[in-house]
Amino acid sequence: MRSKLPHIGTTIFTIMSKMAQEEGAINLSQGFPGFGADPELLDMVAKYTKAGYNQYAPMSGIPSLREKMAEKTLRCYGAKVNPETEVSIVSGATEAIFSSITAMIHPGDEAIILEPAYDSYEPAILLSGGIPIRVPLNSSDFSVDWERVKNSITFKTKLIVINSPHNPSGYVWTQDDLDQLAELVRERNIYVVSDEVYEHITFDGRPHLSLVGHEELRQKSFVCGSFGKTFHVTGWKLGYCIAPEKLTEEFRKIHQYVTFSSVTFLQYTLAEYLEKPERYESIPGFYQEKRDLFLTGLKDTGLEFQATQGSFFQTASYGHLSKIGDRELAEKMTKELKVACIPVSSFYHNQKDDKIIRFCFAKENSDLEEALVRLKNLGELFKK
Numbered sequence: 001m002r003s004k005l006p007h008i009g010t011t012i013f014t015i016m017s018k019m020a021q022e023e024g025a026i027n028l029s030q031g032f033p034g035f036g037a038d039p040e041l042l043d044m045v046a047k048y049t050k051a052g053y054n055q056y057a058p059m060s061g062i063p064s065l066r067e068k069m070a071e072k073t074l075r076c077y078g079a080k081v082n083p084e085t086e087v088s089i090v091s092g093a094t095e096a097i098f099s100s101i102t103a104m105i106h107p108g109d110e111a112i113i114l115e116p117a118y119d120s121y122e123p124a125i126l127l128s129g130g131i132p133i134r135v136p137l138n139s140s141d142f143s144v145d146w147e148r149v150k151n152s153i154t155f156k157t158k159l160i161v162i163n164s165p166h167n168p169s170g171y172v173w174t175q176d177d178l179d180q181l182a183e184l185v186r187e188r189n190i191y192v193v194s195d196e197v198y199e200h201i202t203f204d205g206r207p208h209l210s211l212v213g214h215e216e217l218r219q220k221s222f223v224c225g226s227f228g229k230t231f232h233v234t235g236w237k238l239g240y241c242i243a244p245e246k247l248t249e250e251f252r253k254i255h256q257y258v259t260f261s262s263v264t265f266l267q268y269t270l271a272e273y274l275e276k277p278e279r280y281e282s283i284p285g286f287y288q289e290k291r292d293l294f295l296t297g298l299k300d301t302g303l304e305f306q307a308t309q310g311s312f313f314q315t316a317s318y319g320h321l322s323k324i325g326d327r328e329l330a331e332k333m334t335k336e337l338k339v340a341c342i343p344v345s346s347f348y349h350n351q352k353d354d355k356i357i358r359f360c361f362a363k364e365n366s367d368l369e370e371a372l373v374r375l376k377n378l379g380e381l382f383k384k
């Protein structure tokens with residue numbers, strides 16, 4: 001049998017979570033919350049499943065959830081979208097990204113991804129016969145090197161995949177970033193897949209600038225989001241895609257043969273839950289407290305870092321302390337310190353190792369505090 005993805009193995013997130021479990025380590029590796037969701041949300045799940053909302057939902061999502069998403073998009077980003085023709089509910093941002101890329105990429109098309117990059121973009125490009133063109137972000141702060149992006153565009157470029165707030169670095173795009181992107185795609189046959197799963201997790205008053213709020217970019221963009229990330233229920237695998245009508249038509253042609261539709265009672269639950277905007281507007285404050293708690297302790301570990309701007313990830317570098325590879329360090333930390341993290345080299349196609357590790361701080365404060373106590377002994381690992 002000839003593999004369609006010969007170079008792709010098990011993701012690092014699965015590997016590190018498994019190791020954390022086997023070693024009894026505090027798992028600050030994979031990006032999922034270590035605390036429960038709002039009990040009100042869970043009560044609604046019970047209500048809607050008992051009420052019989054257990055058969056197939058409409059292919060594009062139930063109307064009331066699409067309408068709520070249109071209201072939320074207007075409220076958060078000042079953008080009016082048509083819930084009927086521009087909003088689709090799908091099985092997680094992973095599906096939204098996969099279906100968007102599949103809808104756009106034909107064999108031989110080039111798609112630009114900015115590295116370090118979340119791992120689901122490249123396989124989707126490859127499966128459609130596309131060619132991933134990897135452009136590195138600036139190594140100092142993970143901002144976009146616009147000159148390099150521009151120089152990577154050819155007559156074959158069809159798509160640019162972007163991600164803000166960024167996983168793993170937490171970099172949040174500025175208005176200038178959006179304007180630079182708009183200039184690049186203007187008058188070119190280039191579209192954008194915008195992974196915005198951390199849209200509600202930004203810090204220090206920094207706004208998330210969605211592409212749907214940019215008059216020009218929204219005409220050419222698939223904006224992909226995740227209810228799982230926003231409401232601490234990653235296991236629900238429910239997400240959405242907002243795109244102009246013509247793009248949505250193509251998107252739905254793929255979606256209907258990937259999953260057809262997504263869990264019905266969860267859609268009803270979310271439609272009701274979204275009635276109160278404070279439920280998503282309180283999220284930045286909630287996570288900022290966790291970020292600040294984590295950073296206060298991280299200062300005593302010897303690691304170097306800049307406070308993350310968004311997402312629930314914090315990166316830290318250790319190159320000034322040791323030359324050990326980041327994968328080896330992550331493994332040692334899990335086995336000896338009992339704290340698991342993710343080596344950032346796994347976000348590069350060539351495993352480029354800049355001696356940076358990523359922590360997820362979406363955990364109970366008590367777990368974060370205990371992890372910080374253990375991390376104070378990090379220096380001991382480097383002596384061995």
Ligand SMILES: Cc1ncc(COP(=O)(O)O)c(C=O)c1O
Pocket residue numbers: 031091092093094095118163167195197225226227228229234237238239
């Ligand atoms: C940047 C990024 N995009 C997409 C996803 C997947 O989101 P979902 O669980 O809704 O499929 C994740 C999950 O870790 C992520 O970090």
